Amino acid sequence: MKRAALAVALAVLSALTTAPAASQNPPAPSDSLRVLAVRPGDMVKVQVWGHEELSGEFPVDENFDLFYPIIGAINVRSLTVPQFRERLTHELEQLFQHPFIVITPLFRVAVLGEVMRPSLYSVDPTMTIYDIIALAGGTTPSANQRKIELVRGGQEVRLTLDAPAIGRATLRDLGVRSGDHIVVSRKRFTREDLGLLLQAGTFALVAYQVFIK
Numbered sequence: 001m002k003r004a005a006l007a008v009a010l011a012v013l014s015a016l017t018t019a020p021a022a023s024q025n026p027p028a029p030s031d032s033l034r035v036l037a038v039r040p041g042d043m044v045k046v047q048v049w050g051h052e053e054l055s056g057e058f059p060v061d062e063n064f065d066l067f068y069p070i071i072g073a074i075n076v077r078s079l080t081v082p083q084f085r086e087r088l089t090h091e092l093e094q095l096f097q098h099p100f101i102v103i104t105p106l107f108r109v110a111v112l113g114e115v116m117r118p119s120l121y122s123v124d125p126t127m128t129i130y131d132i133i134a135l136a137g138g139t140t141p142s143a144n145q146r147k148i149e150l151v152r153g154g155q156e157v158r159l160t161l162d163a164p165a166i167g168r169a170t171l172r173d174l175g176v177r178s179g180d181h182i183v184v185s186r187k188r189f190t191r192e193d194l195g196l197l198l199q200a201g202t203f204a205l206v207a208y209q210v211f212i213k
Contacts, residue, residue, distance in 0.1 A: 016207060031116065038084070040064060041178035043106035044113050048099055057106065057122060070095070107177060111136040113184035114143035118132040122183050125172040132171070132182060139184055150176065 005212045038044055040062045048054040058066050064077035071091050076084055080098040092099040104121040109132060116137030116194050129148060139145055148166070159166060159174060166174070176182075 037080050038064075038066075038105050039077060039178070041108060043108060043178075044076075045086070045104040045106055045122075046088070047102040047104075049102075051096075051099070054092070066117065107171060109171075109183075110177065110181045112181055114140040114186050115184050116140060118141070123171065125176075126170050128167060128170060129174070129182060130167050133184065142186050144185045144187045147181040149181075149185065150174070151181040151183055152177075182204075 017113060026105055030064065030093055038060050040060055042060045043057045044060065045057045046055055046068070054069055058068060058077060060066050064075050065073045066072050066076050068088070071088075074084075074091075079087070081103050085101055085157060088103070089101055092101070104124060107125055108120060109123050110118075110120045112118045115133060116139070118136060121132060121135055123135065127135075133148075146163060148159075150159055157175075157180075
């Protein structure tokens with residue numbers, strides 16, 4: 001009886017000590033499952049510390065190939081950023097020991113409309129719409145900052161978020177990709193328009209006075 005009671009007590013004690021371990025949360029998924037895979041039209045910024053000749057921004061062509069110095073073409077189809085870093089590290093380890101590499105995917109996005117420096121920019125997908133407008137020098141006095149359009153293939157892509165949310169959301173969150181246009185609209189009526197209208201009115205008045213003489 002004593003042995004039976006002892007066995008039961010040990011079983012209960014074992015259950016109590018192992019139960020918390022069973023209820024622990026499962027390990028979080030790897031960051032590599034959540035990162036952005038590069039696509040044709042994207043740029044990849046590669047920084048190899050201590051080797052400036054191997055650092056730079058490299059485009060991904062229509063075949064998903066990235067041409068890298070010394071190594072040549074690397075196909076990045078379906079590779080996440082950590083996977084690409086591992087591949088590049090393996091290749092560079094053939095040349096020198098322990099390469100330290102930082103990989104940053106970049107979008108090629110045109111910023112157009114009422115901005116100070118409209119142009120094509122390489123932008124980090126973690127930036128916001130307002131970040132890349134600031135990169136373009138900010139808006140002009142004629143800008144309608146409440147109307148910012150995302151244009152893809154000549155057609156406007158509707159942004160479902162309101163203005164404050166767009167200011168917080170990253171380009172990745174908004175679904176922005178290489179080849180897109182960020183267009184800042186113009187106000188319907190600006191001070192410049194008023195000035196032109198007054199000038200036109202003055203010209204018309206002068207012309208009328210000359211005509212009636």
